[in-house]
Amino acid sequence: MKGLKNKRILITGASSGIGAGMAEVLAREGCRLVLHYNRNQTGIEQTLEAVKALGCEAEVIRCDFKQLADLNRFFKQAWSIFDGLDGLVNNAGIVTKSTSLKDPLGEKFAETLAINLQAPYQLSTAFANACIKAKQPGAIVNNSSIHGQATCEWFSAYAASKMGLDAITKVQAVEWGQYGIRVNGLAPGVVPVERTDKILNEPAMAEKWCERMPTGRYGTTEEMGEATAYLLSDATQWMTGSILTIDGGLIARGNYPVR
Numbered sequence: 001m002k003g004l005k006n007k008r009i010l011i012t013g014a015s016s017g018i019g020a021g022m023a024e025v026l027a028r029e030g031c032r033l034v035l036h037y038n039r040n041q042t043g044i045e046q047t048l049e050a051v052k053a054l055g056c057e058a059e060v061i062r063c064d065f066k067q068l069a070d071l072n073r074f075f076k077q078a079w080s081i082f083d084g085l086d087g088l089v090n091n092a093g094i095v096t097k098s099t100s101l102k103d104p105l106g107e108k109f110a111e112t113l114a115i116n117l118q119a120p121y122q123l124s125t126a127f128a129n130a131c132i133k134a135k136q137p138g139a140i141v142n143n144s145s146i147h148g149q150a151t152c153e154w155f156s157a158y159a160a161s162k163m164g165l166d167a168i169t170k171v172q173a174v175e176w177g178q179y180g181i182r183v184n185g186l187a188p189g190v191v192p193v194e195r196t197d198k199i200l201n202e203p204a205m206a207e208k209w210c211e212r213m214p215t216g217r218y219g220t221t222e223e224m225g226e227a228t229a230y231l232l233s234d235a236t237q238w239m240t241g242s243i244l245t246i247d248g249g250l251i252a253r254g255n256y257p258v259r
Protein backbone atom coordinates (compact mmCIF):
# COMPACT_ATOMS: atom_id res chain seq x y z
CA MET A 1 0.00 0.00 0.00
CA LYS A 2 1.16 3.51 -0.91
CA GLY A 3 3.87 4.97 1.34
CA LEU A 4 4.06 2.27 4.00
CA LYS A 5 7.49 0.85 3.27
CA ASN A 6 9.91 1.42 6.18
CA LYS A 7 7.28 3.30 8.22
CA ARG A 8 7.83 2.86 11.95
CA ILE A 9 4.59 1.78 13.63
CA LEU A 10 3.72 1.06 17.26
CA ILE A 11 0.88 -1.45 17.62
CA THR A 12 -0.55 -1.89 21.11
CA GLY A 13 -2.03 -5.25 22.05
CA ALA A 14 -0.14 -7.21 19.39
CA SER A 15 0.08 -10.44 21.40
CA SER A 16 -3.15 -11.97 20.04
CA GLY A 17 -6.27 -11.47 17.96
CA ILE A 18 -6.71 -8.37 15.83
CA GLY A 19 -3.41 -6.80 16.94
CA ALA A 20 -1.48 -9.87 15.81
CA GLY A 21 -3.36 -9.77 12.48
CA MET A 22 -2.49 -6.09 12.07
CA ALA A 23 1.18 -6.85 12.75
CA GLU A 24 1.35 -9.49 10.03
CA VAL A 25 -0.28 -7.27 7.40
CA LEU A 26 1.93 -4.28 8.27
CA ALA A 27 5.00 -6.52 8.19
CA ARG A 28 4.02 -7.66 4.69
CA GLU A 29 3.73 -3.99 3.71
CA GLY A 30 7.36 -3.42 4.74
CA CYS A 31 6.79 -1.50 7.99
CA ARG A 32 9.13 -1.62 10.98
CA LEU A 33 7.17 -2.56 14.06
CA VAL A 34 7.17 -1.90 17.78
CA LEU A 35 4.93 -4.61 19.20
CA HIS A 36 3.33 -4.08 22.59
CA TYR A 37 1.87 -6.69 24.93
CA ASN A 38 0.89 -6.91 28.58
CA ARG A 39 0.58 -10.45 29.94
CA ASN A 40 0.65 -12.84 26.98
CA GLN A 41 4.35 -13.47 26.48
CA THR A 42 3.85 -16.63 24.42
CA GLY A 43 1.49 -14.73 22.14
CA ILE A 44 3.87 -11.82 21.55
CA GLU A 45 6.72 -14.23 20.84
CA GLN A 46 4.53 -15.89 18.19
CA THR A 47 3.68 -12.52 16.63
CA LEU A 48 7.36 -11.56 16.64
CA GLU A 49 8.34 -14.83 14.98
CA ALA A 50 5.61 -14.43 12.34
CA VAL A 51 6.62 -10.87 11.39
CA LYS A 52 10.33 -11.70 11.39
CA ALA A 53 9.62 -14.59 9.01
CA LEU A 54 8.26 -11.90 6.66
CA GLY A 55 11.57 -10.01 6.86
CA CYS A 56 10.24 -7.36 9.23
CA GLU A 57 12.41 -5.45 11.68
CA ALA A 58 10.53 -5.60 14.98
CA GLU A 59 10.95 -5.13 18.73
CA VAL A 60 8.71 -6.01 21.63
CA ILE A 61 7.83 -3.90 24.67
CA ARG A 62 5.55 -4.52 27.64
CA CYS A 63 3.22 -2.27 29.62
CA ASP A 64 0.09 -2.68 31.71
CA PHE A 65 -2.24 0.12 30.64
CA LYS A 66 -4.07 -0.04 33.96
CA GLN A 67 -0.96 1.71 35.31
CA LEU A 68 -1.65 4.99 33.57
CA ALA A 69 1.33 6.67 35.25
CA ASP A 70 3.66 4.32 33.30
CA LEU A 71 2.42 5.37 29.88
CA ASN A 72 4.79 8.26 29.28
CA ARG A 73 7.81 6.13 30.08
CA PHE A 74 6.39 3.36 27.86
CA PHE A 75 5.85 5.76 24.97
CA LYS A 76 9.36 7.23 25.23
CA GLN A 77 10.80 3.73 25.12
CA ALA A 78 8.68 2.88 22.05
CA TRP A 79 9.70 6.11 20.28
CA SER A 80 13.40 5.48 20.93
CA ILE A 81 13.54 1.97 19.40
CA PHE A 82 13.67 3.20 15.77
CA ASP A 83 14.55 6.78 16.69
CA GLY A 84 10.96 7.95 16.12
CA LEU A 85 7.58 6.63 15.00
CA ASP A 86 5.44 7.41 11.97
CA GLY A 87 2.29 5.72 13.16
CA LEU A 88 0.46 4.59 16.27
CA VAL A 89 -2.22 1.90 16.36
CA ASN A 90 -4.22 2.01 19.59
CA ASN A 91 -5.54 -1.53 19.48
CA ALA A 92 -5.15 -2.94 23.03
CA GLY A 93 -8.47 -3.25 24.79
CA ILE A 94 -10.66 -5.34 27.02
CA VAL A 95 -14.21 -6.43 26.37
CA THR A 96 -16.11 -6.05 29.63
CA LYS A 97 -19.51 -7.63 29.96
CA SER A 98 -21.22 -6.36 33.06
CA THR A 99 -24.40 -4.62 34.08
CA SER A 100 -24.49 -1.44 36.12
CA LEU A 101 -26.41 -3.34 38.81
CA LYS A 102 -23.54 -5.83 39.16
CA ASP A 103 -20.90 -3.10 39.26
CA PRO A 104 -22.46 -0.50 41.57
CA LEU A 105 -19.13 1.11 42.48
CA GLY A 106 -18.11 1.23 38.85
CA GLU A 107 -14.85 -0.65 39.40
CA LYS A 108 -15.07 -2.60 36.12
CA PHE A 109 -16.35 0.54 34.47
CA ALA A 110 -13.30 2.54 35.59
CA GLU A 111 -10.86 -0.22 34.59
CA THR A 112 -12.42 -0.52 31.13
CA LEU A 113 -12.25 3.22 30.59
CA ALA A 114 -8.61 3.33 31.75
CA ILE A 115 -7.45 0.67 29.26
CA ASN A 116 -9.77 1.38 26.32
CA LEU A 117 -10.02 5.16 26.49
CA GLN A 118 -7.60 6.96 28.82
CA ALA A 119 -4.57 4.95 27.62
CA PRO A 120 -5.22 5.73 23.91
CA TYR A 121 -5.85 9.38 24.86
CA GLN A 122 -2.47 9.60 26.64
CA LEU A 123 -0.54 7.62 24.02
CA SER A 124 -1.98 9.63 21.12
CA THR A 125 -1.15 12.86 22.93
CA ALA A 126 2.42 11.72 23.61
CA PHE A 127 2.72 10.68 19.94
CA ALA A 128 1.37 14.01 18.69
CA ASN A 129 3.71 15.99 20.95
CA ALA A 130 6.70 13.96 19.76
CA CYS A 131 5.73 14.41 16.08
CA ILE A 132 5.26 18.17 16.54
CA LYS A 133 8.65 18.43 18.24
CA ALA A 134 10.30 16.41 15.46
CA LYS A 135 8.45 18.53 12.82
CA GLN A 136 7.13 15.41 11.11
CA PRO A 137 3.68 14.12 10.13
CA GLY A 138 2.03 11.14 11.80
CA ALA A 139 -0.96 8.83 11.54
CA ILE A 140 -3.02 7.33 14.35
CA VAL A 141 -5.54 4.49 14.08
CA ASN A 142 -7.84 3.88 17.04
CA ASN A 143 -9.36 0.42 17.10
CA SER A 144 -12.90 1.09 18.23
CA SER A 145 -15.92 -1.19 17.69
CA ILE A 146 -19.43 -1.20 16.30
CA HIS A 147 -20.37 -0.75 19.99
CA GLY A 148 -19.26 2.84 19.40
CA GLN A 149 -22.37 3.18 17.22
CA ALA A 150 -25.02 0.76 18.46
CA THR A 151 -24.95 -1.40 21.54
CA CYS A 152 -26.93 -3.73 23.79
CA GLU A 153 -27.32 -4.95 27.36
CA TRP A 154 -24.16 -5.76 29.42
CA PHE A 155 -21.99 -3.29 27.51
CA SER A 156 -22.28 -0.01 29.42
CA ALA A 157 -18.54 0.11 30.20
CA TYR A 158 -17.37 -1.23 26.82
CA ALA A 159 -19.75 0.91 24.75
CA ALA A 160 -18.91 4.02 26.80
CA SER A 161 -15.21 3.40 26.18
CA LYS A 162 -15.68 2.94 22.42
CA MET A 163 -18.10 5.85 22.01
CA GLY A 164 -15.55 7.93 23.92
CA LEU A 165 -12.76 6.66 21.69
CA ASP A 166 -14.72 7.71 18.59
CA ALA A 167 -15.18 11.13 20.19
CA ILE A 168 -11.46 11.68 20.86
CA THR A 169 -10.67 10.38 17.37
CA LYS A 170 -12.71 13.26 15.97
CA VAL A 171 -11.54 15.95 18.42
CA GLN A 172 -7.84 15.06 18.15
CA ALA A 173 -8.17 14.94 14.34
CA VAL A 174 -9.56 18.47 14.41
CA GLU A 175 -6.88 19.72 16.81
CA TRP A 176 -3.88 18.12 15.09
CA GLY A 177 -4.74 18.47 11.39
CA GLN A 178 -2.65 21.68 11.33
CA TYR A 179 0.44 19.63 12.31
CA GLY A 180 -0.07 16.97 9.62
CA ILE A 181 -1.19 14.39 12.18
CA ARG A 182 -4.16 12.33 11.04
CA VAL A 183 -6.42 10.45 13.47
CA ASN A 184 -8.90 7.84 12.24
CA GLY A 185 -10.87 5.03 13.82
CA LEU A 186 -11.65 1.49 12.81
CA ALA A 187 -14.96 -0.03 13.90
CA PRO A 188 -14.77 -3.80 13.53
CA GLY A 189 -17.85 -5.98 13.67
CA VAL A 190 -17.62 -9.54 14.93
CA VAL A 191 -14.13 -10.99 14.45
CA PRO A 192 -13.36 -14.37 16.05
CA VAL A 193 -10.08 -14.35 17.98
CA GLU A 194 -8.56 -16.78 20.50
CA ARG A 195 -10.54 -15.08 23.29
CA THR A 196 -13.91 -15.62 21.57
CA ASP A 197 -13.20 -18.86 19.70
CA LYS A 198 -15.26 -21.18 21.83
CA ILE A 199 -18.32 -18.92 21.92
CA LEU A 200 -18.41 -17.61 18.35
CA ASN A 201 -17.53 -20.84 16.61
CA GLU A 202 -20.22 -22.81 18.40
CA PRO A 203 -22.56 -23.66 15.44
CA ALA A 204 -25.83 -22.27 16.87
CA MET A 205 -24.10 -19.01 17.85
CA ALA A 206 -22.34 -18.72 14.48
CA GLU A 207 -25.65 -19.16 12.67
CA LYS A 208 -27.38 -16.58 14.86
CA TRP A 209 -24.70 -13.98 14.18
CA CYS A 210 -23.97 -14.71 10.55
CA GLU A 211 -27.59 -14.65 9.37
CA ARG A 212 -27.70 -11.01 10.52
CA MET A 213 -24.74 -10.09 8.36
CA PRO A 214 -25.47 -9.44 4.67
CA THR A 215 -22.08 -11.00 3.91
CA GLY A 216 -23.08 -14.14 5.85
CA ARG A 217 -19.81 -14.57 7.72
CA TYR A 218 -17.57 -13.22 10.46
CA GLY A 219 -14.67 -10.88 9.75
CA THR A 220 -11.02 -11.89 9.96
CA THR A 221 -8.07 -10.38 11.79
CA GLU A 222 -6.34 -10.06 8.42
CA GLU A 223 -9.18 -7.90 7.09
CA MET A 224 -8.80 -5.61 10.13
CA GLY A 225 -5.06 -5.46 9.38
CA GLU A 226 -5.72 -4.49 5.74
CA ALA A 227 -8.04 -1.68 6.85
CA THR A 228 -5.44 -0.45 9.33
CA ALA A 229 -2.75 -0.46 6.65
CA TYR A 230 -5.07 1.59 4.44
CA LEU A 231 -5.67 4.17 7.20
CA LEU A 232 -1.93 4.47 7.89
CA SER A 233 -0.97 4.68 4.23
CA ASP A 234 -0.62 7.65 1.89
CA ALA A 235 -3.82 6.51 0.13
CA THR A 236 -5.74 8.23 2.96
CA GLN A 237 -3.71 11.43 3.25
CA TRP A 238 -6.86 13.55 3.08
CA MET A 239 -8.78 11.37 5.53
CA THR A 240 -8.92 12.34 9.19
CA GLY A 241 -11.56 12.24 11.92
CA SER A 242 -13.32 9.32 10.19
CA ILE A 243 -14.48 6.02 11.64
CA LEU A 244 -14.22 3.17 9.15
CA THR A 245 -16.86 0.54 9.92
CA ILE A 246 -15.89 -2.95 8.77
CA ASP A 247 -18.63 -5.29 9.90
CA GLY A 248 -19.98 -7.30 6.99
CA GLY A 249 -22.98 -4.96 6.87
CA LEU A 250 -24.21 -5.71 10.42
CA ILE A 251 -24.80 -2.09 11.46
CA ALA A 252 -26.29 -1.12 8.09
CA ARG A 253 -28.83 -3.94 8.41
CA GLY A 254 -29.92 -2.81 11.87
CA ASN A 255 -32.05 -4.91 14.14
CA TYR A 256 -34.76 -5.88 11.67
CA PRO A 257 -35.82 -9.52 11.73
CA VAL A 258 -34.22 -11.63 9.02
CA ARG A 259 -36.81 -12.16 6.24
Ligand SMILES: NC(=O)c1ccc[n+]([C@@H]2O[C@H](COP(=O)([O-])OP(=O)(O)OC[C@H]3O[C@@H](n4cnc5c(N)ncnc54)[C@H](OP(=O)(O)O)[C@@H]3O)[C@@H](O)[C@H]2O)c1
Residues within 6 Å of the ligand: 012, 013, 014, 015, 016, 017, 018, 019, 037, 038, 039, 040, 041, 043, 063, 064, 065, 066, 091, 092, 093, 094, 095, 115, 143, 144, 145, 146, 187, 188, 189, 190, 191, 192, 193, 194, 195
Ligand atom coordinates in the same frame (compact mmCIF):
# COMPACT_ATOMS: atom_id res chain seq x y z
N1 LIG B 1 -12.65 -9.37 18.18
C1 LIG B 1 -13.69 -8.59 17.93
O1 LIG B 1 -14.76 -9.08 17.50
C2 LIG B 1 -13.60 -7.11 18.11
C3 LIG B 1 -14.62 -6.31 17.57
C4 LIG B 1 -14.54 -4.94 17.72
C5 LIG B 1 -13.46 -4.36 18.35
N2 LIG B 1 -12.48 -5.14 18.87
C6 LIG B 1 -11.35 -4.47 19.53
O2 LIG B 1 -10.15 -5.01 19.05
C7 LIG B 1 -9.12 -4.81 20.02
C8 LIG B 1 -8.34 -6.11 20.19
O3 LIG B 1 -9.20 -7.08 20.73
P1 LIG B 1 -9.20 -8.63 20.28
O4 LIG B 1 -10.59 -8.98 19.96
O5 LIG B 1 -8.14 -8.87 19.26
O6 LIG B 1 -8.88 -9.34 21.67
P2 LIG B 1 -7.57 -9.94 22.33
O7 LIG B 1 -7.00 -11.00 21.48
O8 LIG B 1 -7.98 -10.27 23.72
O9 LIG B 1 -6.53 -8.74 22.36
C9 LIG B 1 -6.50 -7.77 23.37
C10 LIG B 1 -5.11 -7.15 23.44
O10 LIG B 1 -5.15 -6.08 24.41
C11 LIG B 1 -4.10 -6.25 25.34
N3 LIG B 1 -4.48 -5.81 26.69
C12 LIG B 1 -5.50 -6.28 27.45
N4 LIG B 1 -5.47 -5.72 28.69
C13 LIG B 1 -4.38 -4.88 28.70
C14 LIG B 1 -3.80 -4.04 29.69
N5 LIG B 1 -4.27 -3.97 30.94
N6 LIG B 1 -2.69 -3.34 29.33
C15 LIG B 1 -2.18 -3.41 28.10
N7 LIG B 1 -2.67 -4.19 27.12
C16 LIG B 1 -3.76 -4.93 27.42
C17 LIG B 1 -3.83 -7.75 25.38
O11 LIG B 1 -2.50 -7.97 25.84
P3 LIG B 1 -2.04 -9.28 26.69
O12 LIG B 1 -2.95 -10.41 26.25
O13 LIG B 1 -0.62 -9.47 26.31
O14 LIG B 1 -2.23 -8.96 28.13
C18 LIG B 1 -4.05 -8.15 23.92
O15 LIG B 1 -2.88 -7.98 23.18
C19 LIG B 1 -9.83 -4.32 21.30
O16 LIG B 1 -9.67 -2.93 21.43
C20 LIG B 1 -11.29 -4.67 21.03
O17 LIG B 1 -12.17 -3.81 21.71
C21 LIG B 1 -12.52 -6.51 18.77
